[in-house]
Amino acid sequence: MRAMNQTLADFATGANQIIDQQLPRLSLTEVLFAERARLKRIIAGMGLSAADGEDILQDVAVRTLHQSGPFESREDGVRWLIKVTINRCLMEHRRRGSFQRQAHEILERRPDGQAASKATDEKAVVAEELELVRESLGQLDRSLLAPMVLQYFCGLDSAEVGRILGLNPSTVRGRLREGRMILARRLLERGVEP
Amino acid sequence: MEKSCREIQEMLVDYADGQSSPGDSSQIAEHLAACDTCRNLLDALQRSLDLAGVIWTDGLSETENLRIAPSRGSGGIRRLRYAAVAASIVLVATVSIVWRASVNPKAAEVTFEQIEREITESASAARLLAATELLAEYPDARPIVDQQYQYIVETYPQTSAATKAQSHIQ
Numbered sequence: 001m002r003a004m005n006q007t008l009a010d011f012a013t014g015a016n017q018i019i020d021q022q023l024p025r026l027s028l029t030e031v032l033f034a035e036r037a038r039l040k041r042i043i044a045g046m047g048l049s050a051a052d053g054e055d056i057l058q059d060v061a062v063r064t065l066h067q068s069g070p071f072e073s074r075e076d077g078v079r080w081l082i083k084v085t086i087n088r089c090l091m092e093h094r095r096r097g098s099f100q101r102q103a104h105e106i107l108e109r110r111p112d113g114q115a116a117s118k119a120t121d122e123k124a125v126v127a128e129e130l131e132l133v134r135e136s137l138g139q140l141d142r143s144l145l146a147p148m149v150l151q152y153f154c155g156l157d158s159a160e161v162g163r164i165l166g167l168n169p170s171t172v173r174g175r176l177r178e179g180r181m182i183l184a185r186r187l188l189e190r191g192v193e194p
Numbered sequence: 195m196e197k198s199c200r201e202i203q204e205m206l207v208d209y210a211d212g213q214s215s216p217g218d219s220s221q222i223a224e225h226l227a228a229c230d231t232c233r234n235l236l237d238a239l240q241r242s243l244d245l246a247g248v249i250w251t252d253g254l255s256e257t258e259n260l261r262i263a264p265s266r267g268s269g270g271i272r273r274l275r276y277a278a279v280a281a282s283i284v285l286v287a288t289v290s291i292v293w294r295a296s297v298n299p300k301a302a303e304v305t306f307e308q309i310e311r312e313i314t315e316s317a318s319a320a321r322l323l324a325a326t327e328l329l330a331e332y333p334d335a336r337p338i339v340d341q342q343y344q345y346i347v348e349t350y351p352q353t354s355a356a357t358k359a360q361s362h363i364q
Contacts, residue, residue, distance in 0.1 A: 040254065047249075047253060048257075050256040058321065180210075180239055184235060
């Protein structure tokens with residue numbers, strides 16, 4: 001992992017040297033590499049595969065190099081990157097759907113000591129619940145999924161999510177309520193006791 | 195005045211997220227102490243978010259190893275070239291894998307899972323190779339480009355992209 005980070009850091013330096021005559025792009029490239037973990041988190045949260053994620057990151061990198069900017073602050077640049085990544089994820093969703101891995105595959109991949117170590121009956125319940133939530137996330141309207149990923153998986157607050165998605169914080173809260181209720185009610189409707 | 199279950203349920207997400215006012219929080223807590231339906235819904239809210247977290251985190255394990263390999267230049271044509279190079283490598287790799295599976299005496303041992311994995315790896319290697327070849331047009335990027343070729347050779351040794359990357363390494 002350290003070697004990969006070093007490679008990426010070197011790559012960023014090299015890319016910056018190549019385009020060093022274009023200051024706004026230079027700084028945005030730096031931001032892109034600094035924020036890559038967060039962008040990967042968004043891609044994962046939106047349920048896309050590694051192959052699709054790689055395409056998305058490449059596209060975001062290309063758009064970054066073509067972005068004429070300038071941005072008033074680093075935060076503006078981060079927001080722009082998140083917005084571009086989210087939009088690109090939504091585009092990919094329309095073509096391919098999402099959350100394709102089945103619940104049992106997810107459970108099998110989990111490290112020992114977590115769900116995999118539970119008794120068989122309990123594991124079956126977890127698998128059923130997980131499958132329900134996976135289905136629900138896949139069917140969730142994208143206008144509800146994106147705020148949920150940004151708030152609950154990327155740790156942003158509603159005001160920041162609103163700035164990125166161009167929504168009022170109260171609208172963000174409304175969408176979070178709606179999305180959360182859909183997931184919770186589906187668990188209850190199928191008779192899976194929480 | 196005491197709130198109905200419906201009113202309480204509309205406030206439950208904010209309550210679970212710690213976004214309720216102190217006044218609302220105490221009203222909700224009081225209601226929850228006496229209402230199984232709303233308490234079950236609160237539990238389901240938490241449970242479903244926990245499970246969503248499991249699914250998101252599982253996806254993250256796949257995306258953690260993704261690399262960013264930026265290219266530069268006139269967007270449309272350059273990206274078409276990138277896609278064309280990657281697509282041609284993947285096509286050759288796919289044909290080769292399927293051909294091997296059909297004519298090799300050990301064909302019975304090749305599973306679709308293996309074929310799928312090989313094709314996926316070929317695709318990833320091809321995309322990285324195509325991006326690296328575009329970057330290689332810039333002399334200043336040589337050290338980075340060499341690292342990228344080395345990475346492809348080491349990470350995807352069985353792919354045709356690795357063979358091509360190897361030929362670029364001096």
